[in-house]
Amino acid sequence: MQEPVFLRQSVTSTPSLYKYLNRFIGTINVIVFIASIVYFLNPSTHAGWNVLGGIYIVLLLSNGLLIYLKPYTTTFMLWYPFLLAISMLTMGILNYSISNSYEAKPLMQMVVYIAFLLPLFVASISTFLEERYFEPHKLFKIILIVMVGFVYLLGFYFSSIIVVPYEHGVIEAIVTSFSLLFGFVFFAATILISKLIDNRKLLFIAGGIGLIITSIHFLPFLSTQSTIVNLDKQFKEAFQEPTNNKSFLRHPFSIPAYFVGMPQQDIQIEKDVIFYEDDDITLRFDVFMPKESQTTKHPVLVRIHGGAWKSGDKGADNVMQMNKYFADQGYVVYDIQYGLSTLTTYDLGIDTPMHLIGPFTMDDMLSHIGIFTNYLAEHANEYKADLDSVFFSGGSAGGQLATATALAIENGSYNDIFSDTITVKGLIPFYPANKSARAINITGRDEFLEPENLIRESSPPTLIYQGKNDSLVDWETAQSFKDKSMEKGNKHVAIGYMPFAGHASDYYFPGFYNQVFLYYMERFMWMYK
Template identity: 40%
Template structure:
């Protein structure tokens, strides 16, 4: 068999040179897999985060890409190569799901998925094995007397015997499935580039985009592999198109990751202008040492020690207040015992869930790892329910606790948060909480409520909205849905747009906003930040996320949430 790769005795010097390059590349990939495996184990066992670990993250990513390039080729040991590609496709579909489940589980004290770690380490172990086999036996064209039969020989035998009808059907179905994956990948790419409306899909796309890119590239690799032994112009064109589509999808899906330095730099500048301090200069025990960790993105971010008590009732409504049948509860996340050296020092973080004022709940639905993380840093975190409106649900299929639903408008919901602060003032000592140092945060509808509740005490008309012993030191709204309640049929009342409450005495604000948010447009957050400037209050920093959409902070270890959390903990330390 003539092979231009240069394995045969008649190969040209150019072919021998190409062969040596491939051999060197495969050897480098073998070493890369072994190093990625060893460092991955070390990363999981040693709690020593630092910016230099991002070099390992880069190695991890390049190794995964190298393994795809190797295994989609026509090696001799096709069972192992198909096995790797299947593990890549299925594993990198499961990893973000498993990481998110661990992250949002209230009582998962590590917040990392063991199964995800096993999948990633298995990819490197299997990648190393395939690389070693390729070094030993080469490609299918290398038939040098080792009695190893390649794909072409295998295919010829199948062709002579007529092949398997079931096998052909399976191949057609798999081809259609992988083509569907590529089409889906192109659709996701169009969403990321702002070329099409994603609907609710936008809440999960940009923060997981790198995983999606790797998954869809894996589908392209499987297509190339399946048709790698066939010859002809159209088959070659098909393989080429599959490769190009897979690479294009990966490049576009990697754009949010590539924007991480821009996010950090612009967030740093916005923070410095608003609060007069460079957050990068604030380091110390209990603070994130780097604004983003690429290995965390794959393995998940470790939380740290914390304690939690759930479903503590703080208010049962009365007929006289219009809250008959209402029953509101909270979860309390507390630092570990004897943790006075942590940066939080008992300051309070009240977190308000989103959901269009009609759905949502505390716990897993409110990105619980944020609660766990800040508790492990010395803050006392309260994840609080409030009364939801009984108008049409933001997502009709969503299940909500019936005891929190009623005929409530925005003013009622802010009043409920105020009632929680009364409970907090009375019971602060039981949780080791300092009610004189309180931060309020939430996302979307929760961001609007957090901002309104936090700003109310400095406004003469609402000075008694919160308990008198509670002092709000800062507000941290994520894509706040200011002034939008009326659009979904909810009474906005006097507190529907917190921008009108801003004055010179308002507490400082750190605001998160995705630039491609189609549910709460970026102009809403920009107007809120301008309200601070118009009131002569410079203490508002708006952090805008390139390619970011509504809910793009969902994945705790993402290139969106980690940089913002890095700024957020420094903001809270500065103003506590």
């Protein structure tokens, strides 16, 4: 194999500058490996740990740079990109699974930790080993180049989702929230192609494409600080200076938590409690409660899943770790079902529980939620639920339903539907589809289809999560809600705009978008509970 001219070196000796750089970065790998274990033993969202997270990211990039600079090919150089990609995908998949499981998953969490450490471990070992020149078989090289080509095609598609807001369906939720992990997968492909192509011009083109794709996937992560600054400004203008509590997140974003997940909560869970049943439908809820609490009453958070009013369900379809997180914060959290409509043919491509579907209008769905509020009022003592401190939250269609419910209860004119014993203290809709129901043939009362028509000066304070690149619910829908509130004299509305974020970009619970919003959401609820 003839080495590229600009990399050609004797395979028997490594330039001294490269050798020193290799040993230095290898030593840092070892230090970060040890520091990471310390973090795993006592995970925290303290801002100081972001130093570790930042160095971890730089190290992964530096390890790739070392592979590119190495004047000859070794076995490690071909395996490291695969290990890096597998580690990133493993962390993303398992963190999502852990977040959306009712039970704790300690074995899965251990695998996540191993996946985090694996690139550091392999890079550390490689640094201090003398590896021989390795010439991959020509057919093997062709197979690898074809594989990288497919990865690049996927990278182009994912990049278009991040940069250009057009409708992609469920994949939109995956790409933007996992973008940093995917960025390292595409970086791994770039490293690999750099060791497979001998032609300088082709290497420049292929490497440049890979770096562009990687950079685009890093954009959402790099915009995190501006997200924090903008949301902090909105929060202070609409409410007041965010309060602090020892149980709150200590910083709006933890880089290590993005990779290895957030700590699991030790709480009580009751699943599939029936709150309504007739010949047509049976509705259930899950309730998440603080464990062994001595408090006589707890504030309540009611969460309503999305799914275009025709699909979705409680549980894994509704960011379950959010329920567990706030139960650990002292709330009684209800994750509820409602009837799903057959009146629309719109399809998000997600599961539809067949026992919940029927020709339901918007009025019917809100009637189902109203039945739950009456059940809650009747059974509040069983769950130590404080009816004078209730919050509503939901995403997309669930955000619209949560908005309509909260505003209708506060309005006081719908006591035939909702319990009049509930006091709504706050509303937290995620990308609420407040203007979308009519467009997909959902029928009902005007004020229920477009709940901003229910806004009054006395409407509850509202904190909204909204992706700027959401192709299903335009960011202007959230802005319209705020404008209407201001018009009515209600200034207590803030919007957390998430740069590059698509629809359902909060579904990766330890993701940068969700962490930032969670930091302000818990303070918002504490302030008004």
